Amino acid sequence: MKSETFEQIKQVLATIKEKSPFYAQKYQAFEPRDVKTLEDFQQLPLTTKDDLRDAYPLGLAAVPTCEIVRIHSSSGTTGTPVIIPYTAQDVHDWAFMFKRCYEMAGITRDDRIHITPGYGLWTAGIGFQLGAEMLGAMAIPMGPGNTDKQLQMMMDLGSTVIGATSSYALLLAETIAQRGIGDKIKLRKGVIGSERWGEKMRSRIANELGVDLHDIYGLTEIYGPGIGINCEAETAMHYWDDFLYFEIIDPATGAVLPEGESGELVITTLKKEGAPLIRYRTHDLTRIVPGTCACGSPYPRIETLIGRSDDMIKVKGINIFPAHIEEALAVTEGASSEYQVMIDHLDGKDIMTVFFETGSPEEHRPYIELALNQAIKDKLALSVVPKAVNLGDLPRSEKKSKRIFDNRY
Numbered sequence: 001m002k003s004e005t006f007e008q009i010k011q012v013l014a015t016i017k018e019k020s021p022f023y024a025q026k027y028q029a030f031e032p033r034d035v036k037t038l039e040d041f042q043q044l045p046l047t048t049k050d051d052l053r054d055a056y057p058l059g060l061a062a063v064p065t066c067e068i069v070r071i072h073s074s075s076g077t078t079g080t081p082v083i084i085p086y087t088a089q090d091v092h093d094w095a096f097m098f099k100r101c102y103e104m105a106g107i108t109r110d111d112r113i114h115i116t117p118g119y120g121l122w123t124a125g126i127g128f129q130l131g132a133e134m135l136g137a138m139a140i141p142m143g144p145g146n147t148d149k150q151l152q153m154m155m156d157l158g159s160t161v162i163g164a165t166s167s168y169a170l171l172l173a174e175t176i177a178q179r180g181i182g183d184k185i186k187l188r189k190g191v192i193g194s195e196r197w198g199e200k201m202r203s204r205i206a207n208e209l210g211v212d213l214h215d216i217y218g219l220t221e222i223y224g225p226g227i228g229i230n231c232e233a234e235t236a237m238h239y240w241d242d243f244l245y246f247e248i249i250d251p252a253t254g255a256v257l258p259e260g261e262s263g264e265l266v267i268t269t270l271k272k273e274g275a276p277l278i279r280y281r282t283h284d285l286t287r288i289v290p291g292t293c294a295c296g297s298p299y300p301r302i303e304t305l306i307g308r309s310d311d312m313i314k315v316k317g318i319n320i321f322p323a324h325i326e327e328a329l330a331v332t333e334g335a336s337s338e339y340q341v342m343i344d345h346l347d348g349k350d351i352m353t354v355f356f357e358t359g360s361p362e363e364h365r366p367y368i369e370l371a372l373n374q375a376i377k378d379k380l381a382l383s384v385v386p387k388a389v390n391l392g393d394l395p396r397s398e399k400k401s402k403r404i405f406d407n408r409y
């Protein structure tokens with residue numbers, strides 16, 4: 001860690017209990033002012049999403065409410081949402097970081113940025129918009145849905161950058177290919193919200209849309225999308241260590257892992273005013289990439305996400321991540337990147353069925369199924385039931401799509 005980063009952390013800790021009733025409560029048994037070393041810091045309790053839920057509605061605020069200019073809410077699928085308050089400075093800092101992401105991706109004020117993520121309580125669309133406006137590019141705030149209108153506007157306005165989730169980018173790419181309108185589309189860059197996605201899907205989107213793809217990282221609890229993105233040199237994502245401190249922990253024990261090892265990303269905000277967070281568990285699995293990037297940027301990097309710590313599924317005692325299935329599909333000739341996994345318990349045994357799309361004719365499919373089963377066996381020492389389906393048969397969605405369904409409980 002840079003020495004100035006630790007100074008920033010100590011400054012945050014010096015006043016956190018005075019400013020934030022949430023942390024005053026959480027750190028009752030601790031005196032964050034006593035943190036003198038990195039080891040001390042690593043002893044501070046982690047902050048979890050459940051802690052944030054318990055603070056609903058405005059319990060996270062660390063400023064008087066008159067200084068809060070906006071709230072966002074994370075799209076909790078269950079239970080109480082999390083509300084994150086922002087000051088004017090927070091909104092500015094977020095826009096600044098998003099602008100830096102666009103610049104890292106080689107996007108300029110001459111670009112026309114077609115924004116398909118949703119607007120509203122969550123942070124997706126509005127983050128793309130803030131960054132575009134601060135950059136001075138033309139923002140085209142489409143929001144999600146209505147693919148016909150999306151494509152019409154994309155052609156009429158000559159959109160050069162698309163902001164989307166990977167599954168919506170794939171849907172658009174497929175529709176453009178089906179309609180044969182590729183030559184009327186001017187896109188050159190795709191900025192794709194970082195869910196974890198396989199190399200095969202990446203190259204399909206890149207080829208069919210004719211764009212360079214950039215993974216943008218972020219989460220509502222920590223500003224929103226825009227806190228990291230990959231450069232033009234490679235796929236690892238640079239993150240903004242002047243605003244945020246990243247640690248990687250063992251998700252099971254909470255222990256901090258050495259640089260380079262994969263685990264769960266934990267983030268501390270260095271400048272956030274409305275809702276500063278200390279050692280926040282993201283549940284995103286990645287690693288910090290050691291060394292400097294070929295692009296020459298001084299900003300450190302994390303690897304493309306390899307999954308969510310809560311996406312891990314145990315079948316027959318083996319830990320399985322979606323990335324394992326994606327890697328197996330990538331080496332299976334004839335299999336596309338789209339898949340869905342069902343895990344069932346039948347006759348006292350766990351059965352894992354992997355549905356995958358293929359454009360190959362019926363008579364080739366048994367061979368592709370065998371090859372996929374072998375690829376998964378090589379990787380996980382686990383036998384599955386592979387089932388080939390037609391291209392387009394599995395659901396696509398504008399939101400992050402769930403691909404693994406555990407029906408055992």
Ligand SMILES: [Zn+2]
Binds near residue numbers: 238
């Ligand atoms: Zn780089």
